[in-house]
Amino acid sequence: MTRDSDFKKVVRARMAETGERYAAARAALEQTRSPQREAYDAARAEQERLVARLFADGRIARVPAKRKVRAAVLLQVVRRFEPGRVYSEREVNDVLLGVHEDFAYLRRELVNYRYLEREDGRYRTAARAPERAPVEHQEIPAWEAHWLPGFLAGSG
Numbered sequence: 001m002t003r004d005s006d007f008k009k010v011v012r013a014r015m016a017e018t019g020e021r022y023a024a025a026r027a028a029l030e031q032t033r034s035p036q037r038e039a040y041d042a043a044r045a046e047q048e049r050l051v052a053r054l055f056a057d058g059r060i061a062r063v064p065a066k067r068k069v070r071a072a073v074l075l076q077v078v079r080r081f082e083p084g085r086v087y088s089e090r091e092v093n094d095v096l097l098g099v100h101e102d103f104a105y106l107r108r109e110l111v112n113y114r115y116l117e118r119e120d121g122r123y124r125t126a127a128r129a130p131e132r133a134p135v136e137h138q139e140i141p142a143w144e145a146h147w148l149p150g151f152l153a154g155s156g
Contacts, residue, residue, distance in 0.1 A: 040146050047143035051076050060100050063109075067139040071113060075143060077106060078115040078125065083154050087123045092116070115148075125152055 007029075014025040050072035054060045064070045080095050081087065087095075089107075096103035107123075110116040114130035116123050129148040132140060 043142035043146045047072055047141055050141060058098060063100060063102065063105060068141060072141045074110055074113050074115055078110060081125050083125045083152050085124065089121055092123045128152055
């Protein structure tokens with residue numbers, strides 16, 4: 001079963017057009033999926049795999065030591081912030097306390113990974129996705145490149 005409601009709509013449209021049953025219409029469409037869609041789906045699956053074991057009731061028991069897993073967690077955490085909104089440090093801390101008791105560490109990491117920007121004690125989500133040096137790519141989940149730009153633009 002797919003979680004992608006847009007893809008389900010496409011499958012149902014094909015069913016209406018061709019008279020095929022759901023499984024046949026889906027199989028036919030999956031054979032013609034674009035490389036971009038396959039890369040997106042692979043990145044999404046990797047993100048879910050990286051964070052699935054770590055979150056329980058929206059919280060993490062520990063901050064991961066491995067950078068790629070930590071970045072995946074931070075991508076989940078940054079979802080809790082509204083793009084473009086300015087937050088006081090206290091507001092950021094309150095949001096992060098809902099994730100882990102070491103809110104200061106999470107706050108620093110969100111800034112270090114360039115998901116949040118800090119200026120004069122105020123925070124906001126980054127205006128755009130960070131440009132990564134080639135050496136950084138191995139430590140950052142592919143999901144960042146697929147999901148983060150849309151989220152920061154207010155459409156993710």
